[in-house]
Structures are given as structure tokens and as C-alpha cells.
Amino acid sequence: MTSTANVRTDPGSRSGAAVAEQARSLVGAAELNNTALRRYLHGLPGVDQVGADARAAMLGTRSIKTTAKAWAIDTAISMIDLTTLEGADTPGKVRSLVAKAKTPDPSDPACPKPAAVCVYPDLVPEALTAIGDAGINVASVATAFPAGRASRQVRLADTRDAVAAGAHEVDMVIDRGAFLAGDYLKVYEDIVAVREACQSVTGDQRPAHLKVILETGELATYDNVRRASWLAMLAGADFIKTSTGKVSPAATLPVTVVMLEAVRDFLAATGAHVGVKPAGGIRTSKDAIKYLVAVNEVAGQDWLTPDLFRFGASSLLNDVLLQRQKLATGAYSGPDYVTID
Amino acid sequence: MTAFDYAPAPESPSVVDIASSYGLFINGEFTDAASGESLKTINPATEENLAEVAVAGEADVERAVRAARTAYERTWGPMPGSERAKYLFRIARLLAERSREFAVLEVLDNGKPIREARDVDIPQAAAHFFYYAGWADKLDYAGRGAAPRPHGVAAQVIPWNFPLLMLSWKIAPALAAGNTVVLKPAETTPLTALLFADLLQQAELPPGVVNIITGAGRTGADLIAHPDVDKVAFTGSTKVGKLIARQVAGTHKHATLELGGKAANIIFDDAPVDQAIEGIVNGIYFNAGQVCCAGSRLLVQESIADEVIDRLKARLSTLRVGDPMDKNTDVGAVNSAAQLKRITDLAEAGDAEGAVRWSAPWDLPTKGYWFPPTIFTQVASAHRIAREEIFGPVLSVLTFRTPDEAVAKANNTPYGLSAGVWTEKGSRILAMADKIRAGVVWANTFNKFDPTSPFGGYKESGYGREGGRHGLLPYLIEGGTQ
Numbered sequence: 001m002t003s004t005a006n007v008r009t010d011p012g013s014r015s016g017a018a019v020a021e022q023a024r025s026l027v028g029a030a031e032l033n034n035t036a037l038r039r040y041l042h043g044l045p046g047v048d049q050v051g052a053d054a055r056a057a058m059l060g061t062r063s064i065k066t067t068a069k070a071w072a073i074d075t076a077i078s079m080i081d082l083t084t085l086e087g088a089d090t091p092g093k094v095r096s097l098v099a100k101a102k103t104p105d106p107s108d109p110a111c112p113k114p115a116a117v118c119v120y121p122d123l124v125p126e127a128l129t130a131i132g133d134a135g136i137n138v139a140s141v142a143t144a145f146p147a148g149r150a151s152r153q154v155r156l157a158d159t160r161d162a163v164a165a166g167a168h169e170v171d172m173v174i175d176r177g178a179f180l181a182g183d184y185l186k187v188y189e190d191i192v193a194v195r196e197a198c199q200s201v202t203g204d205q206r207p208a209h210l211k212v213i214l215e216t217g218e219l220a221t222y223d224n225v226r227r228a229s230w231l232a233m234l235a236g237a238d239f240i241k242t243s244t245g246k247v248s249p250a251a252t253l254p255v256t257v258v259m260l261e262a263v264r265d266f267l268a269a270t271g272a273h274v275g276v277k278p279a280g281g282i283r284t285s286k287d288a289i290k291y292l293v294a295v296n297e298v299a300g301q302d303w304l305t306p307d308l309f310r311f312g313a314s315s316l317l318n319d320v321l322l323q324r325q326k327l328a329t330g331a332y333s334g335p336d337y338v339t340i341d
Numbered sequence: 342m343t344a345f346d347y348a349p350a351p352e353s354p355s356v357v358d359i360a361s362s363y364g365l366f367i368n369g370e371f372t373d374a375a376s377g378e379s380l381k382t383i384n385p386a387t388e389e390n391l392a393e394v395a396v397a398g399e400a401d402v403e404r405a406v407r408a409a410r411t412a413y414e415r416t417w418g419p420m421p422g423s424e425r426a427k428y429l430f431r432i433a434r435l436l437a438e439r440s441r442e443f444a445v446l447e448v449l450d451n452g453k454p455i456r457e458a459r460d461v462d463i464p465q466a467a468a469h470f471f472y473y474a475g476w477a478d479k480l481d482y483a484g485r486g487a488a489p490r491p492h493g494v495a496a497q498v499i500p501w502n503f504p505l506l507m508l509s510w511k512i513a514p515a516l517a518a519g520n521t522v523v524l525k526p527a528e529t530t531p532l533t534a535l536l537f538a539d540l541l542q543q544a545e546l547p548p549g550v551v552n553i554i555t556g557a558g559r560t561g562a563d564l565i566a567h568p569d570v571d572k573v574a575f576t577g578s579t580k581v582g583k584l585i586a587r588q589v590a591g592t593h594k595h596a597t598l599e600l601g602g603k604a605a606n607i608i609f610d611d612a613p614v615d616q617a618i619e620g621i622v623n624g625i626y627f628n629a630g631q632v633c634c635a636g637s638r639l640l641v642q643e644s645i646a647d648e649v650i651d652r653l654k655a656r657l658s659t660l661r662v663g664d665p666m667d668k669n670t671d672v673g674a675v676n677s678a679a680q681l682k683r684i685t686d687l688a689e690a691g692d693a694e695g696a697v698r699w700s701a702p703w704d705l706p707t708k709g710y711w712f713p714p715t716i717f718t719q720v721a722s723a724h725r726i727a728r729e730e731i732f733g734p735v736l737s738v739l740t741f742r743t744p745d746e747a748v749a750k751a752n753n754t755p756y757g758l759s760a761g762v763w764t765e766k767g768s769r770i771l772a773m774a775d776k777i778r779a780g781v782v783w784a785n786t787f788n789k790f791d792p793t794s795p796f797g798g799y800k801e802s803g804y805g806r807e808g809g810r811h812g813l814l815p816y817l818i819e820g821g822t823q
Contacts, residue, residue: 054786068346071346
């Protein structure tokens with residue numbers, strides 16, 4: 001694959017009108033409605049589940065050693081959205097999480113930092129204060145996360161809160177009920193509206209990047225994952241994300257492969273790069289490396305950057321750090337040699 | 342480093358001991374060949390010499406067949422099936438236990454990537470023994486009537502593309518049914534068969550039940566011609582298969598032939614495209630296309646042909662070609678200089694006949710036998726590369742317009758071993774499978790094997806089946822007829 005990294009267009013930089021025009025052009029309809037969207041999404045090639053699983057399993061057999069492993073570990077750390085999404089989250093917990101993100105490995109200042117911390121909207125100010133100028137983004141879930149079962153007004157108010165508080169990135173959930181009921185237009189319009197809310201910023205605040213959570217564990221089939229991926233990209237998502245982490249199964253390698261195929265094909269169709277974020281259930285260094293292999297071989301090396309690939313995870317970081325220390329010293333340390341947040 | 346460059350991840354050759362020379366395995370022990378002749382076997386990825394292997398002459402064949410006859414009459418034939426099963430289970434377990442050793446040796450002798458030997462060849466070989474072990478005491482239910490009988494001595498000649506796996510396909514059902522065996526591995530890949538002989542000693546299989554004699558075509562011909570052989574099983578080229586069929590015609594010998602193929606892999610416009618691309622790659626670049634059931638003819642519906650070819654080329658560019666011992670290698674070496682010449686010659690015929698050749702720019706090793714994964718587009722049914730078995734990593738792409746045309750083109754070959762159909766429409770899969778004259782029709786997959794599933798050909802791809810209950814039948818005679 002030839003690299004197109006230097007001519008990458010950022011989907012978030014486009015106006016709402018440009019996104020809508022592109023969607024109409026791809027779908028081939030003067031007006032987007034459920035009939036047109038259904039025709040387009042159901043016209044995408046199907047996904048054979050057995051074959052998709054086999055492809056992911058094969059990618060999982062790659063043997064990543066020595067220099068490649070060191071590179072993959074540092075890259076994986078730089079792609080983590082260090083996450084806490086609990087009812088019990090407090091300012092103290094968030095400060096602790098941010099401290100962990102700023103200094104992942106106190107014994108090694110050269111250790112890369114995660115891309116972002118991910119919190120609920122009300123804790124965004126706390127996270128921003130704690131981060132200061134450390135160069136780590138704050139991502140906030142919004143839109144009545146995780147179920148999304150609220151009116152559009154409530155979901156948008158949630159988003160505006162997060163953006164007004166200064167979130168750099170917004171992780172929204174799609175209305176899975178509407179998707180499964182075949183109301184693709186509602187899902188599309190939700191995303192468009194949330195995107196608008198992400199871009200409604202004042203002064204020198206930059207628009208928030210929009211990650212669209214498909215909650216693939218509830219969509220169940222790979223055909224649905226592919227259709228939901230395309231629907232989100234049509235609506236202007238900057239990232240498509242597997243899961244909230246609140247539903248089992250969360251991210252799986254085959255689902256992520258299907259989504260990587262979707263962003264690869266979207267690039268071919270439109271010239272725009274959309275990011276991918278598997279979230280939930282990725283806990284080990286070994287798992288993370290399998291995902292990076294999939295990124296490399298399915299979407300291509302363009303995507304091997306935190307701008308286009310993220311891990312939504314909390315416990316992953318420490319396992320990766322243990323592996324990193326092992327590569328540096330030749331010996332395994334142990335859980336007491338990495339910090340808890 | 343900006344790109345994700347996979348560091349070398351080589352499997353260690355030291356997990357297996359290779360002797361400098363090997364004798365013949367006759368009557369439970371390794372013996373020198375009376376012929377005094379030998380041949381060298383080399384690593385096709387490096388052209389390094391691996392070992393010297395005895396060549397069995399007529400006197401050696403005579404000794405091997407006599408040992409098999411004696412074992413058949415005195416030990417294996419009279420042994421209850423439940424006792425034979427114990428040996429087969431033991432062989433299966435030992436194969437699984439020693440799988441790494443066998444996988445590495447297979448790679449060194451054959452040139453295939455360690456990923457394939459480790460994940461396919463050796464586990465499938467062990468699975469075959471497990472499966473047929475279960476049949477040994479249930480032959481009454483195999484479909485040959487009550488109390489079916491074995492033939493006696495089976496002469497088995499196997500090819501170099503899946504050396505140990507083909508050995509298991511031959512030996513496991515033969516032993517389960519109560520036959521004894523003289524097996525000749527291929528000239529270029531004898532080493533895993535000889536390691537298997539070592540495993541048989543470890544399993545304490547009674548002497549003479551399995552005899553392994555090495556050599557070239559001449560040894561195989563002598564073995565099949567031996568008058569005291571009752572059953573012949575051959576996997577290899579159609580050309581040699583025809584010679585064998587002539588040789589055994591009019592004798593008491595029964596024959597099973599698994600010969601060449603020129604399989605059609607048919608992609609309809611409603612196929613699951615990403616998985617179809619994987620299926621095409623798996624169909625023709627698995628084992629560098631040196632597979633009798635390889636999906637060497639891609640029949641793609643014209644309406645999506647350009648898209649499929651573009652995607653296929655992009656996918657091929659991510660294939661990792663090179664050192665077969667590297668755990669990340671997807672495509673390894675061609676097995677021999679002779680095979681490389683055949684592939685090269687046929688590819689040149691493709692150029693000459695006007696097909697368009699494409700391959701990604703790989704850096705192939707300078708030593709060894711290498712051919713890059715290649716696609717020929719604009720191939721017509723009349724071209725040699727659409728008709729002759731290339732047995733290499735070369736895909737010929739043809740197009741079709743309607744299901745009937747796909748069937749006609751798929752069947753327009755002297756072969757009939759396998760085919761693939763890719764469509765999301767279930768009824769079309771069934772209709773196509775009904776009309777395609779091939780022993781195996783894979784639906785939305787390719788090159789999938791299981792010991793329980795029969796495999797074999799139509800037309801010039803041979804006769805008889807291997808695998809499953811059907812694979813037992815050629816090693817059994819109808820109960821009460823003899």
C-alpha cells in the first residue's frame with residue numbers, strides 16, 4: 001500500500017454541508033431518507049462470519065518480536081484513551097488517572113504518554129485542570145452514554161455540556177434501537193446533530209473530534225457492523241468505535257477487522273481517513289499487538305497513528321508497561337513495579 | 342521507525358535432528374539398501390544439502406513387500422480392530438506431542454512456510470490418525486456389509502506437496518481397515534516420512550505393518566508392479582496416474598488415484614467480497630499453489646471483475662514472501678528446480694498467449710527456488726494457463742456473465758477435483774454445487790479440510806475417496822464375498 005499520510009484530509013475539518021453533500025453523492029440520492037439509506041447500506045457486500053473470524057485468527061498468529069515488539073508497545077501506549085467510566089468516579093479518581101497518563105512509568109521519563117483520558121462529561125473540567133499543558137487530550141462520553149436511550153434534545157445537551165467544558169473529543173453512542181428497527185435516518189440525523197454540537201465552539205476552542213460508538217455487541221452481526229460503520233462515516237464521524245465497554249462482548253478482533261475494512265474502503269471512495277477505536281476487553285500487550293497487526297495489514301500503515309487508531313482501555317496500560325520494562329531490562333518485574341491510578 | 346516492520350521471527354531448526362544419511366525402514370528397522378544407491382534431499386529455500394537417502398531397488402522392494410505380507414498374515418491381519426485402534430491412537434498422540442519437530446522438518450525439506458506446517462499439515466495429519474483410529478473396531482458399519490475384510494498389502498506412493506499429511510491420508514485408513522503398508526514418499530521430500538518411521542518405533546508398532554522405502558519414480562513403479570501387492574493408492578500427477586492405471590489393469594490389484602486439478606473458484610457479484618479475496622488468496626497461494634485442489638482458475642462475474650482484481654492486488658501486496666522458517670512468512674519456496682521450471686515455462690506461455698501478468702515487487706531470496714505470487718488477467722479458456730495444471734502460485738483470471746456460463750466454464754476442464762462458490766445466496770450455492778463436476782465444492786470458503794470429510798476427484802482427477810467413511814471403503818472388501 002502506498003502511504004497517503006501526507007495528503008490526509010481530516011473529516012472533522014469539513015463543513016456539515018460538505019458532509020451532507022458527500023453522503024447524498026455516495027448514496028446516490030437527492031434526499032437522504034430511510035429508503036435510500038437502506039438501499040445503500042444493504043447494497044454493501046455482505047460479511048461472511050466464518051471467513052471474517054478466520055482472517056482475524058490468522059492475523060493473530062503473527063509473531064512480533066524484538067525491535068518490532070518495542071515499536072508496537074510504544075505505539076500502543078500512545079494510542080490509549082485511558083478510561084474511567086464509573087458511577088463512582090470522583091475528582092480524586094480523575095486526578096489520579098490523569099497523573100498516570102502524564103507519567104505512565106515513573107521509572108522511565110522517555111515512556112510515551114497515552115493519547116487521551118476518557119471520562120464522563122461532568123468530570124471534564126477536573127481532567128483538564130489536572131492535565132494542564134501535558135499535551136494529553138480529554139475525551140468525554142456523551143449522548144446519554146452508554147444506552148443512549150434519551151431524546152435527541154437530552155443527548156445534544158449532554159454533548160454541549162462536554163464541549164462547553166472543553167472536551168477535545170466526544171465519544172457518542174448511536175441509537176441501537178433505531179438501527180435495529182431499520183430507522184437508519186434517525187441514526188444518521190443523530191450523528192449529524194451531535195457533530196454540529198461538537199463544532200459549535202467559540203473563541204479559540206477547536207471543534208471536538210467525534211467518535212461514534214456502534215456498540216457492536218448489540219448489533220450482533222458483522223453485516224450490521226459494516227452497515228453501521230458506513231452510516232457513521234456518511235454522517236461525518238471522525239472515528240468509529242466498537243463499544244461502550246458496558247456490553248459484552250465489547251471489542252473483538254474480527255469486529256475491528258470489519259471496521260478497518262470499512263475505513264479502508266471509505267478512503268478509497270472519498271479520499272477521507274476515518275479513525276477506528278476498539279474499546280473494552282483489550283487487557284494485554286499481546287492483544288494490543290494483534291490489533292496493531294490488523295491495522296497494519298487491513299487498513300494499512302496510514303492508520304498506525306493515534307490520530308487514526310485508539311484503544312479504549314484502562315487495565316491495558318499496565319500490562320503494556322510491564323512488557324516494556326521486560327524488553328528494557330530482560331526480566332519481568334511485577335504488578336508492584338507499575339502504578340495503579 | 343515509522344512503519345510497522347516485523348522483525349525476523351525464525352523458528353529454530355535445532356528442534357529436529359537430521360541424520361547425515363538414512364536407510365530404508367523395513368520390518369520395523371532401518372536397513373541399508375541392497376541397491377547401494379542413494380539420493381540427496383535438499384532444502385529448496387536455500388539449496389543446502391539436508392541428508393542422503395537410500396534408493397530402494399527391486400530387491401529392497403521385494404523385502405519390504407514380504408515384510409508387509411508377513412505382518413499382515415501373522416500380526417496385523419488377525420489382530421482385533423480394538424487393538425489396532427490403540428496403536429493408531431498412540432501414533433496420533435505421538436504426532437501431536439512431536440508436532441514441532443515434524444513441522445520444522447517439513448519446512449526444511451519442502452520449503453513451505455512454518456505457519457502452514459505448524460497450523461495445517463501436522464495437526465491435520467494427527468487428526469487423521471485420531472479419526473481413523475475410531476473406525477478400526479467399527480468396520481461393520483463402514484458400508485461394506487458385515488465383517489468386511491482388508492485387501493492385504495497396500496502399496497502407497499505419495500507426493501511432495503504435503504509430505505506428512507499425504508502419508509497420514511494413506512496410512513491411517515489402510516491400517517484401520519487391517520491392511521499392512523509399503524509407502525514410498527516423494528523423491529524430494531522423504532524426511533518427515535523417515536521421522537515418522539522413528540515415531541512408529543517409539544509407538545512399538547509391530548514390525549512390518551508399515552514399511553517406508555525411499556527413492557524416485559523407479560522405486561514407486563517397482564513397488565506398484567510387485568505381484569504380491571493387493572491395493573495401490575497413489576497421489577500425484579495425472580500423467581503418472583494413467584501409467585499406474587494401465588499397469589494395474591487386468592490384475593487383482595485395486596487402485597485409488599488422487600491426481601491433478603484445475604479448480605474453478607467462482608465469485609458471484611453478491612459474494613462477501615473481503616472474505617472472497619481471502620478465499621482466493623488461500624485457494625492459490627497456500628503452499629505456493631502446489632496443491633492439487635488449488636483454486637487456480639478464478640471465475641469472477643464480469644460486473645465486479647475490476648473491483649475484485651484491484652482488491653486482490655492490494656491484498657497480495659501485503660503477503661509476506663520469503664524465509665519459510667520465519668513465523669510471519671505467508672508464501673515460501675517452490676519445492677524443486679524442476680517444479681520451478683514448470684511454473685516458469687507455463688507463465689511464459691501465458692505471456693506468449695496474450696494474458697497479462699502481474700505480481701507485486703517482492704525481494705525474493707537469491708538462493709533457492711522462488712516464484713512470486715502472480716495473477717494473470719485477460720485469460721481465455723483456450724489459453725494453456727487456463728487448461729494445464731501449473732502447480733504454482735499463479736492465478737488465471739477469467740470472467741463470466743451468468744450462472745450457466747460459470748458452470749460451463751468451471752466444468753470445461755479434463756479435471757474435476759475441487760471448486761469454490763462465493764455468493765451470499767444459499768439457493769445458488771446448492772444449485773451450483775449440484776452442477777459442478779468436482780469432488781469437493783467449497784461454499785464461501787476454500788481449501789478447508791477435515792478428516793471426516795471425503796476428498797477425491799471426477800474425470801482425470803482420479804477415482805476413489807480419501808477421508809471420512811468414504812476414505813475407508815477403498816481399503817475394505819465387501820464382507821462375505823471372499
